[in-house]
Structures are given as C-alpha cells and as structure tokens.
Amino acid sequence: MNDVCRYIDDHGKESVEELFDLVRMPSVSARRQAIQETAEHLAEKLQDLGFETRIMPKRGTGQPVLYAEAPGDSERTILVYNHYDVQPDEPLDEWETEPFEPTRRDGRIYGRGICDDKGNVMARIAALRAIKETRGSLPSRIKFLIEGDEEIGSPFFEEFVDDNRDLLKADACLWEGSGVDPEGRPLLPLGVKGLLYVELSCRTVARDVHSSYATVVPNPAWRLTWALSTMKDEDENILIDGFYDDVRDTTDAEADAIDRMPAEEEAFAKSLELERFVLGVKGKDFRKRLYLAPSCNIDGLTAGYQGPGSKTISPGRASAKLDFRLVPDQDPHDIERKLRRHLEKHGFEDIQVETFGAEHPARTSLDKEWVAIVRDTLSSVYGKETVVVPTMAGTGPMYPVVKMLGVPTADTGVGYIDSRIHAPNENIREEDFMMGIKAAAAVFDAFGRWKG
Amino acid sequence: MNDVCRYIDDHGKESVEELFDLVRMPSVSARRQAIQETAEHLAEKLQDLGFETRIMPKRGTGQPVLYAEAPGDSERTILVYNHYDVQPDEPLDEWETEPFEPTRRDGRIYGRGICDDKGNVMARIAALRAIKETRGSLPSRIKFLIEGDEEIGSPFFEEFVDDNRDLLKADACLWEGSGVDPEGRPLLPLGVKGLLYVELSCRTVARDVHSSYATVVPNPAWRLTWALSTMKDEDENILIDGFYDDVRDTTDAEADAIDRMPAEEEAFAKSLELERFVLGVKGKDFRKRLYLAPSCNIDGLTAGYQGPGSKTISPGRASAKLDFRLVPDQDPHDIERKLRRHLEKHGFEDIQVETFGAEHPARTSLDKEWVAIVRDTLSSVYGKETVVVPTMAGTGPMYPVVKMLGVPTADTGVGYIDSRIHAPNENIREEDFMMGIKAAAAVFDAFGRWKG
Numbered sequence: 046m047n048d049v050c051r052y053i054d055d056h057g058k059e060s061v062e063e064l065f066d067l068v069r070m071p072s073v074s075a076r077r078q079a080i081q082e083t084a085e086h087l088a089e090k091l092q093d094l095g096f097e098t099r100i101m102p103k104r105g106t107g108q109p110v111l112y113a114e115a116p117g118d119s120e121r122t123i124l125v126y127n128h129y130d131v132q133p134d135e136p137l138d139e140w141e142t143e144p145f146e147p148t149r150r151d152g153r154i155y156g157r158g159i160c161d162d163k164g165n166v167m168a169r170i171a172a173l174r175a176i177k178e179t180r181g182s183l184p185s186r187i188k189f190l191i192e193g194d195e196e197i198g199s200p201f202f203e204e205f206v207d208d209n210r211d212l213l214k215a216d217a218c219l220w221e222g223s224g225v226d227p228e229g230r231p232l233l234p235l236g237v238k239g240l241l242y243v244e245l246s247c248r249t250v251a252r253d254v255h256s257s258y259a260t261v262v263p264n265p266a267w268r269l270t271w272a273l274s275t276m277k278d279e280d281e282n283i284l285i286d287g288f289y290d291d292v293r294d295t296t297d298a299e300a301d302a303i304d305r306m307p308a309e310e311e312a313f314a315k316s317l318e319l320e321r322f323v324l325g326v327k328g329k330d331f332r333k334r335l336y337l338a339p340s341c342n343i344d345g346l347t348a349g350y351q352g353p354g355s356k357t358i359s360p361g362r363a364s365a366k367l368d369f370r371l372v373p374d375q376d377p378h379d380i381e382r383k384l385r386r387h388l389e390k391h392g393f394e395d396i397q398v399e400t401f402g403a404e405h406p407a408r409t410s411l412d413k414e415w416v417a418i419v420r421d422t423l424s425s426v427y428g429k430e431t432v433v434v435p436t437m438a439g440t441g442p443m444y445p446v447v448k449m450l451g452v453p454t455a456d457t458g459v460g461y462i463d464s465r466i467h468a469p470n471e472n473i474r475e476e477d478f479m480m481g482i483k484a485a486a487a488v489f490d491a492f493g494r495w496k497g
Numbered sequence: 498m499n500d501v502c503r504y505i506d507d508h509g510k511e512s513v514e515e516l517f518d519l520v521r522m523p524s525v526s527a528r529r530q531a532i533q534e535t536a537e538h539l540a541e542k543l544q545d546l547g548f549e550t551r552i553m554p555k556r557g558t559g560q561p562v563l564y565a566e567a568p569g570d571s572e573r574t575i576l577v578y579n580h581y582d583v584q585p586d587e588p589l590d591e592w593e594t595e596p597f598e599p600t601r602r603d604g605r606i607y608g609r610g611i612c613d614d615k616g617n618v619m620a621r622i623a624a625l626r627a628i629k630e631t632r633g634s635l636p637s638r639i640k641f642l643i644e645g646d647e648e649i650g651s652p653f654f655e656e657f658v659d660d661n662r663d664l665l666k667a668d669a670c671l672w673e674g675s676g677v678d679p680e681g682r683p684l685l686p687l688g689v690k691g692l693l694y695v696e697l698s699c700r701t702v703a704r705d706v707h708s709s710y711a712t713v714v715p716n717p718a719w720r721l722t723w724a725l726s727t728m729k730d731e732d733e734n735i736l737i738d739g740f741y742d743d744v745r746d747t748t749d750a751e752a753d754a755i756d757r758m759p760a761e762e763e764a765f766a767k768s769l770e771l772e773r774f775v776l777g778v779k780g781k782d783f784r785k786r787l788y789l790a791p792s793c794n795i796d797g798l799t800a801g802y803q804g805p806g807s808k809t810i811s812p813g814r815a816s817a818k819l820d821f822r823l824v825p826d827q828d829p830h831d832i833e834r835k836l837r838r839h840l841e842k843h844g845f846e847d848i849q850v851e852t853f854g855a856e857h858p859a860r861t862s863l864d865k866e867w868v869a870i871v872r873d874t875l876s877s878v879y880g881k882e883t884v885v886v887p888t889m890a891g892t893g894p895m896y897p898v899v900k901m902l903g904v905p906t907a908d909t910g911v912g913y914i915d916s917r918i919h920a921p922n923e924n925i926r927e928e929d930f931m932m933g934i935k936a937a938a939a940v941f942d943a944f945g946r947w948k949g
Contacts, residue, residue, distance in 0.1 A: 075806035133808050139704065197807050238709065242807045251770040252591065255919040256820050257690065257891035259794035260733075260786045261762075261774045266795035266817075267729065274726035277719065279844075281712075310713075318703040322713045334712045342711035343718035344810055349797035350818060354527035355649050355694045355853040356585050357820050357892075358796055358919055365718075366802060368708050368809050392731075401807040439709035440809075467707040467810055 046487055052175040053482050060171040060482060061154065061475065063090070065147040067129075067163045068156040074108060074130035074194040083129045084111045084193060090170055091115075091189060094177060104208075107201035108193035112212070117183030119493045124188045124215035124452060126441075127166040127222070128195035131158030132467045139469035153472045160473045161466035164459040165222030166191060168478060172485035184493025188215060192442070195221070198242055198402020199442035206445035215452050217415045217492060219485075221441055222458030225477060226432055227312045231423040231484065234456045235416060236408030236436030237443045238339070239371030241380050242401040245269060245388075246364035249395065253349065256357040265363040265395075266348035272393040273365060276341060276384075281323055283341045285387040288380065293373045295337055298411045299435040303332050306432055309462060316463045335438045340370040366401075370440060377403035405444035408436050409454045414497055419455040422491045426484045457484050498939055504627040505934050512623040512934060513606065513927065515542070517599040519581075519615045520608040526560060526582035526646040535581045536563045536645060542622055543567075543641060546629060556660075559653035560645035564664070569635030571945045576640045576667035576904060578893075579618040579674070580647035583610030584919045591921035605924045612925045613918035616911040617674030618643060620930060624937035636945025640667060644894070647673070650694055650854020651894035658897035667904050669867045669944060671937075673893055674910030677929060678884055679764045683875040683936065686908045687868060688860030688888030689895045690791070691823030693832050694853040697721060697840075698816035701847065705801065708809040717815040717847075718800035724845040725817060728793060728836075733775055735793045737839040740832065745825045747789055750863045751887040755784050758884055761914060768915045787890045792822040818853075822892060829855035857896035859906075860888050866949055867905040874943045875909060878936045909936050 053060075072083040081100075088098040088111055096113040103110060111129065134144035134157045142148040147156035177183060190213065192199055206213060223232045247265035254262050277283050295303075310322060310331045326334050344367060349360030369380055381400055388396050409416065411433065423431040437456070446452050459481035465471045505512075524535040533552075540550040540563055548565040555562060563581065586596035586609045594600040599608035629635060642665065644651055658665060675684045699717035706714050729735050747755075762774060762783045778786050796819060801812030821832055833852055840848050861868065863885065875883040889908070898904050911933035917923045 075804065075808060133802070133804060135802065135804060135808075136705070196809075240809075242809070249771070251768075252917070252922075253588070253920045254769065255891065256792075256794045256796060257822060257889070258765075258787065259792040259820070259822065260790045260890070261778060261783060262769065262771070263773075263775050264795055266798050267725075269798075270722055270725045270795070271731050273719075273722045279723050313710075316703075317706065317714065319701070319714070321715075323715055326713060331713060335710065338712045340708075340711040342708045342809075342811055343716055343722070343800065343815075344708060344808060345801035345803045345812065346718050346721075346798040346815060347803040348795065350585070350587065351797045351799045352527065352585060352587060355818065355820070356527060356587075356796060356919070357648075357692075357694070357794075359794055360797065363795075363798060366807065368711070368807075370709060370711065437709070438712070439707065465704070467808070468705045470704075 046490060048179045049175045049486050050483055052179050053171065053479065053486065057479055060167065061478065064159070064164060064167040067167055068147040068159050069145055071145045072130045073133050074197045075133050077108065080108050080130065080193050084109055087111055087129055087166065087191060088113065094170065094173055096189065103201040104204045105201050107205065110193065110205060111189070111191040113189040115183055115187055117185040117187060117493060119185035121495070122186040122188060122215040123489065123492045124190060124213060124218040124446065125169060126190050126218060126220055126446065128162045128192040129166065130193050130196050132196050136469060141470055152476065153474050155470055155472040157471055160460045160464040160471055162221050164473050164478055165481070168459050168481040169485045171482045172489060175486055176489060184490050188213065195442065198240060198404055200402065202442040203445045206449050210450065213450055215450065216497070218446050218452045218454040219488060220443065220454050220456035222460065223456045224458045224460030224464065226307050227309055227462050228307055229427065230307065230429045231427045231431050231457065232434055233420055233423060233431050234434040234437040235411065237406060237439060237441040238436065239375060239377050239406035240402055240404045240440040241369040241371065241377040243381070243384065244364055244366050244399045244401060245272065246362065246397045246399070247395055248362040250361050252361045253358040256359050259359045262359050264359045266360055268393065268395060269363045269365055272388060272391065272396050275391045276387065285383050287383050291374045291376065292339065302411060302433050302435045303336060304329055306332055306434060312462050336434065336436055337372060339372050339375060342368050344368055371406050373406045373408055375406060377405060404440055404442055407444040407447040409447055411435060413453040415453040416455055418491050418495055419457065419488055422487045423457060423484055426487045427480065457488060498942060500631045501627045501938050502935055504631050505623065505931065505938065509931055512619065513930065516616060516619040519619055520599040520611050521597055523597045524582045525585050526649045527585050529560065532560050532582065532645050536561055539563055539581055539618065539643060540565065546622065546625055548641065555653040556656045557653050559657065562645065562657060563641070563643040565641040567635055567639055569637040569639060569945060571637035573947070574638040574640060574667040575941065575944045576642060576665060576670040576898065577621060578642050578670060578672055578898065580614045580644040581618065582645050582648050584648050588921060593922055604928065605926050607922055607924040609923055612912045612916040612923055614673050616925050616930055617933070620911050620933040621937045623934045624941060627938055628941060636942050640665065647894065650692060650856055652854065654894040655897045658901050662902065665902055667902065670898050670904045670906040671940060672895065672906050672908035674912065675908045676910045676912030676916065678759050679761055679914050680759055681879065682759065682881045683879045683883050683909060684886055685872055685875060685883050686886040686889040687863065689858060689891060689893045690888065691827060691829050691858035692854055692856045692892040693821040693823065693829040695833070695836065696816055696818050696851045696853060697724065698814065698849045698851070699847055700814040702813050704813045705810040708811050711811045714811050716811045718812055720845065720847060721815045721817055724840060724843065724848050727843045728839065737835050739835050743826045743828065744791065754863060754885050754887045755788060756781055758784055758886060764914050788886065788888055789824060791824050791827060794820050796820055823858050825858045825860055827858060829857060856892055856894055859896040859899040861899055861906045863887060865905040868907055870943050870947055871907040871909065871940055874939050875936055878939045879932065909940060
C-alpha cells in the first residue's frame with residue numbers, strides 16, 4: 046500500500062478542494078434544497094473513476110438515491126453506504142463562518158456536512174482514485190449507495206432496498222463514517238440505534254387570545270407541557286407503557302467491548318462546557334447509557350410569542366418535536382402506537398401526533414469475520430488498537446442492509462470528538478481526513494484480498 | 498348635548514380619518530418603534546384643542562409620557578389615562594390586511610391598536626373637539642396622561658406618578674377604554690388585575706448537540722417542561738407555595754355585580770371556535786374565573802429546531818414567557834419571590850428568571866359617587882342599562898392612580914367582544930367608535946356639572 050499512500054499524500058490538496066466543492070452545495074434534505082445537483086455532482090466524480098451511475102427515485106416522498114457500480118479484481122462485492130444530504134444550518138448566528146463556505150482554521154476545516162457525511166464520501170472516492178491511479182484497477186466489485194435524505198430519517202429506504210435486493214447484493218458493507226477517539230484510536234462501530242421522530246401539536250382555539258382570558262381559555266402550551274411531563278420523569282425514566290418491553294439484553298461480548306472502550310466523557314463535557322452528565326454518569330456508566338439506552342428527546346418547542354420583550358397572549362397552537370432513539374429489538378412503529386395509546390390514556394386526545402421518521406435499530410454481531418478484517422486493517426493503518434463499538438449512539442438506515450440483505454456492516458471515517466455534527470461549526474481535522482482516505486484505501490484493499 | 502352630538506355626527510368621517518392616521522404609526526413599545534413621533538403627533542392634536550403639552554421622560558428604561566392639560570368651566574379636574582403604544586403585530590401571516598394600514602370591511606375597521614388603545618384616545622379627543630367647537634370651552638380642567646409603554650407593563654409608571662403627584666392631582670379619572678357587551682350595553686369596569694411577566698430560561702450546554710447524545714446530555718427543554726409542570730396542574734391549580742395567600746375575599750357588592758353581568762361566553766367561544774372553556778365553566782362561574790381568579794399563563798415557548806421537517810438535536814437553551822394575572826391584594830414582587838423560591842425548592846436552580854413587568858392589581862369601590870355618575874351617563878347615552886364590572890380581566894397601571902393619587906377611576910370605550918386586542922385582525926365597529934365619542938363627550942360634560 047506504500048505507493049497508494051504516497052499518491053494520497055501527494056494529492057492531499059486536491060482531495061481537500063474536491064471536498065470543499067461538495068460542501069459548498071447546500072443539500073439540506075429537510076428543505077429539499079440542492080438535492081438533484083448534488084447527486085449529479087457526485088455521479089460525475091464516480092463516473093471519472095469508471096463507475097456506472099444511476100440516480101434512482103425512491104417511492105413516495107423519498108429523495109433520489111445515487112447508485113454507482115464498478116467491477117474490480119475480486120468478484121466479491123463490497124457495498125458502500127453514504128449520504129449526500131446534510132442537516133439544516135440553523136441556528137445561523139452561532140456559526141463563526143458561513144456554513145456552506147468551507148473554511149480552514151487551525152488545522153480544522155469547517156462547514157455544514159463536512160463530517161456528516163461529505164468528508165466520508167469524499168475520503169472513499171479519493172481512496173479509490175489513489176488505488177486506481179496507482180494500480181490501474183479497483184480491488185473488488187464496489188457498489189455505492191448514496192442516499193439523499195438520511196438526515197430526515199431515510200424515508201422509504203426499506204422499500205428501496207426491498208425493491209432492489211438483487212442490485213444491492215454484496216458480501217460486506219462499509220457504513221457511512223465514524224472517526225477516531227480522543228486518543229487517536231480508530232473507532233469501529235457495528236450498529237446503530239433506531240429512531241422515531243414525531244411532532245406533537247395542540248391547537249385549542251382558532252387564534253391567539255389576549256392573556257387576560259387565560260383563566261378560561263385552554264392554553265395549548267400548558268396542554269403540551271403537561272402531556273410531555275407524563276412521558277419522561279426527572280430521573281430520565283420513559284413512562285410510556287411498554288416502552289422498554291422489547292429492549293434486548295446486552296450480550297457478554299457487547300458488555301466487554303463497552304468496558305474496553307476508552308473514557309470519552311471528559312473531553313466531550315469540556316467541549317460542551319458541561320459539569321455533569323444526566324444522572325451524573327461517568328466512565329462505563331456513561332458509555333452504557335450513551336450506547337445501549339434508548340432515549341426520549343425534545344428537539345424543539347414552539348408556542349406563542351418568542352420575540353424580544355413581552356407579549357401577553359394565550360397562544361392558539363403549541364408544538365414539540367421529539368425523537369426517540371431505539372435499541373434492538375424495539376420497533377419504531379410499535380413505539381409510535383404505544384405513544385398514541387399513552388396520550389389517549391392520559392386524557393390528551395387534543396394532542397396530535399405527526400410522524401416524520403421511523404427507523405429500526407440494527408447491529409452486526411461482534412463475531413463476524415468482516416469485523417475482524419476491518420479491525421485489524423484499521424489498527425495497522427493508524428498504528429493504534431482499534432476500538433470496537435458494538436453500536437453507535439446515532440441512527441442510520443442500517444437495518445435494511447443488515448437484516449434485509451444480510452450483509453455484515455462495519456464503519457470507518459474522518460470524524461473526531463469535537464466534529465459538532467448536526468450543530469453549528471461542524472468540522473473535521475485535516476489530518477483525520479488524510480488518515481481517513483488511507484484507511485478507506487486499506488479497507489478496500491483488504492476486502493479485495495478476503496477469500497471468506 | 499344635542500348640539501354636541503350633531504357636531505359629532507357631522508364630523509364622523511374626519512374622526513375616523515384622524516384615527517387611521519394614528520393607527521398608521523407603528524408604535525410597538527416592545528420594539529421601541531415609532532415612539533417619539535407618535536407622542537408628538539398626539540401632542541399636536543391636543544395643542545389644537547388648547548392643551549399645553551409636555552413629553553415627559555420616565556425614569557430608567559421607561560418610554561416618554563405625553564402629558565397635556567387645559568382649563569375648563571369647572572375648576573375641578575378630570576384625569577384621562579390612555580396609552581399611545583401598541584402590541585407587536587406578530588403572527589403576521591394571520592392578518593387579513595396589513596396591521597399598520599387601517600382598513601374598512603363590513604362596518605368594522607381593522608388595524609393593530611385600533612381598539613387598544615388608539616380608538617379610545619381619538620374618541621376622547623374627538624369628543625372634546627365637539628364640545629369646544631360647539632360651546633367655546635371645555636367643561637372642566639382636563640389632564641391627559643398618555644403612556645408610551647403600557648403594552649410592556651408600564652415600567653416606572655409608579656415612580657412617574659410618585660414624582661408628579663401635584664401635577665397629576667385630580668378629582669376623578671377616566672380609564673383607558675372599555676366597550677359594549679354583546680347586547681350593546683355599555684360596560685363600566687372599575688378595576689384591573691395585576692401582572693407579573695417573566696421569562697424562564699435554561700441553558701444546559703454551550704451549544705446544540707446531536708440528539709444521539711440525548712441519553713447523557715441534559716436537555717433544557719425537558720428541564721423547562723418539568724419545572725413548568727410543577728407550577729400548575731391539569732385542574733388549573735397554581736402550585737407555587739403561598740400563591741393564593743393574599744387573594745382578598747370578594748365583597749357582596751362585587752359578587753352581586755358579577756351575577757348581574759350578562760352571559761358573554763357563548764359569543765366569545767364562537768369567535769374562538771372553542772367548544773369548552775377551562776374546567777367547563779359557564780355563566781356566573783365563567784365570569785367569576787374570568788374576572789376574579791388569578792392566572793398563570795404560558796405566553797410563548799422556545800427551544801431548539803422549529804423549522805419544517807425534522808432536525809435531530811438536543812438544544813442548548815430553552816425558554817418560556819409566562820404571565821401571572823393577579824387580583825387584590827396580591828403583590829407582583831411578592832409573587833416573583835415566591836416563584837423563585839418554588840423553583841429552588843423543586844431543584845430547578847438551573848432555571849433563570851428574568852422579570853419583564855410587574856403591576857399591582859387595583860379596584861375602585863362600587864360605592865363611589867363617580868361610579869354612579871358615569872353609570873347613569875352611559876345608560877342615558879346608550880339607552881341601555883350600564884353593566885358595572887367590578888374589575889376587568891386585563892391589566893393596566895391603575896394602581897398608582899387609585900392607590901397613590903387616591904382618585905376614583907371608571908372606564909368607558911369603543912371595543913366589543915370580537916375586537917381581538919393583542920391578536921391578529923384587531924378591530925372595532927365604526928358605530929361603536931361613534932357612540933364612544935358621544936359617550937366620552939357626555940361623561941366630560943357630566944363631570945363638569947358634578948359638584949361632589
């Protein structure tokens with residue numbers, strides 16, 4: 046791999062420029078912004094590497110998937126999952142530089158989506174270019190599946206995979222992108238949490254009312270407050286009947302892996318200017334909650350007057366955006382039904398539930414051979430022990446790949462603890478990006494040599 | 498008064514145009530917008546009637562008061578309280594016409610502040626013009642006190658009155674403006690509720706965080722939800738320790754007046770498209786809650802992502818705007834202390850309290866002679882029995898006048914049940930405006946003849 050690594054080092058500047066071009070495209074899926082042109086831009090990049098590309102529609106409201114395929118030395122196939130869409134850039138006033146104008150500062154490069162997920166897709170493309178330019182061919186058959194609406198919960202992705210089972214057939218999968226831990230050790234996550242994203246809303250009256258009527262006119266912000274307070278208590282117990290029923294017991298191998306993961310909470314707390322995590326958790330307990338516990342989170346609250354100073358009204362409408370992170374074997378559709386039953390049972394029939402996203406949790410078992418191959422490859426590239434992570438805290442549409450296609454899935458990437466994904470000032474370190482390209486090249490190479 | 502009424506009828510068009518000119522001035526006190534020019538505009542109007550005017554600063558952050566005084570036939574003095582500022586115009590998309598471009602439609606005239614309080618101040622000016630043009634003089638000494646920040650809780654008004662006790666000395670006061678009930682009977686309110694307006698806010702971390710960390714990072718929207726739910730229960734009981742301690746018992750005269758007030762809740766419910774008021778109250782119980790009960794209202798909620806679709810974050814900050822309407826003898830400063838103690842006692846030291854406004858409740862006793870004079874005058878002008886209202890549901894800075902100056906205070910005006918004050922599409926009926934001018938003229942005239 047020395048020749049490939051030299052090529053990567055010699056072309057670092059172009060790789061970063063190529064990443065910047067992609068980050069400049071404001072592909073916010075929540076606003077359906079710049080979707081088609083971003084897919085086409087990436088398709089051209091892959092065509093240059095000899096891939097055949099197709100921009101494929103999803104069913105329903107789904108945004109187009111970029112599919113690309115190229116043959117290689119091994120007839121075995123690796124499926125590469127990424128996404129070209131990004132989170133919204135709000136709150137704008139907390140960005141130090143423009144979200145869609147990538148900027149270099151102190152060894153870091155900033156921009157919306159530069160870590161999640163554009164840095165990862167560009168690292169993989171740069172890796173394959175280095176291999177192809179150096180050796181003349183790719184190590185194996187490679188299939189890229191690059192989604193356009195991962196950040197809004199990958200609607201209709203299950204249906205897409207179901208509709209294209211033959212096309213997507215593969216022997217292993219490389220997932221969208223992880224990173225390194227605070228010690229610089231490569232992280233190898235093997236699973237994702239599921240997600241249920243809903244908006245609860247309540248309209249009590251046709252319009253805002255002068256607050257002198259607050260004694261008699263029902264206030265939807267109070268209704269919402271009371272409803273939410275029945276759903277989770279101050280000790281973080283989620284109170285929806287049956288919420289925890291399908292949570293699978295942790296295996297010994299998972300518990301052992303969690304135990305061996307490095308402490309990460311101090312650096313993270315520092316970056317958040319936070320003194321104490323929820324319930325005061327630290328060390329193993331922090332990691333157990335972070336990786337293995339399901340959650341019920343308020344993403345946003347909206348009601349009435351939010352401007353400067355005071356305005357005395359009882360609002361007509363109030364709403365809350367909520368997400369539930371789910372762990373195996375919780376089913377988002379089942380949790381949605383339980384949530385509706387909960388609201389009904391507590392007398393909140395006036396609260397409407399609208400579902401914006403539902404994804405199943407998924408994990409690749411720690412005993413798969415593919416896991417060992419990626420683990421050893423990463424340890425060798427980074428010169429440090431790989432940290433195997435039984436599941437990420439985050440969500441991705443891994444379930445259709447792991448469960449429906451039956452493909453073992455592992456994850457490597459360009460992020461680090463302070464990458465601020467989904468938040469203002471999202472960034473990666475330039476050195477992590479370069480290492481990410483080399484790691485991707487080594488993993489593609491190892492897959493090509495795997496006879497499994 | 499026939500000559501005066503004829504003059505009023507003959508000059509109706511000019512009076513409405515003059516009101517429109519005032520409504521076009523966007524004097525939103527919460528934004529300190531168009532304050533000085535609106536005060537000057539009104540000062541010119543009063544100078545034309547022979548008033549000496551002064552635009553007087555308040556202490557601290559207070560916005561200027563327009564004071565105007567003119568002598569008349571009687572040496573006794575009536576104080577007229579109004580305000581020239583208005584509520585913010587948001588939510589803009591619910592207005593059918595521009596808030597600051599007054600519009601006629603089906604006998605109604607629309608615009609922000611057209612009822613609260615610009616229609617009332619212009620009705621009084623039109624009334625005095627009619628008297629002066631018809632008779633050559635005003636009926637008594639008249640002092641106008643027109644505030645510029647009533648809609649943000651009249652900051653420093655108590656201090657202003659205290660600093661100007663001699664200047665403001667009077668024998669009776671005409672308050673800012675009431676209206677007619679659904680049967681067209683004139684309403685005569687004699688008191689106001691107090692107000693405490695606060696913003697509760699919580700910042701747990703320095704920035705928004707990806708919601709996959711929701712299991713470990715404290716969420717300020719949950720903290721706020723839990724804190725609010727300790728403050729009022731679903732049966733509308735306010736749970737702050739000692740909140741009800743100083744609520745004075747209702748007198749027999751007040752209870753009798755409330756009993757005799759007309760049912761108003763059906764028309765109001767219809768205008769709100771509402772089926773059931775809080776706790777299902779109707780009739781006398783509705784009026785008892787509306788006029789005599791204190792409240793704890795959520796005016797607004799803000800946290801995290803509020804745009805379209807989904808964004809998966811745990812927000813860094815959450816806030817709620819709240820107002821408490823208070824009844825005699827609750828003290829807003831005492832309630833603020835009790836609120837802070839409540840939050841502390843329930844473990845919510847992480848919730849900040851910022852106070853935006855504090856006003857005392859006040860009532861003029863039903864047995865004052867001035868009450869009888871205004872009541873009888875209104876009955877005669879409207880040809881219908883006057884409805885005496887022991888207190889309004891709303892708030893105004895009546896306490897310094899009633900308590901500090903010791904002046905009996907009564908209220909007449911141009912509004913009606915669907916005037917939508919503080920809400921989109923604020924409006925008055927043109928006929929109510931004309932009747933309001935005549936009623937104001939008759940009240941000024943009756944005051945001039947009162948020997949009391």
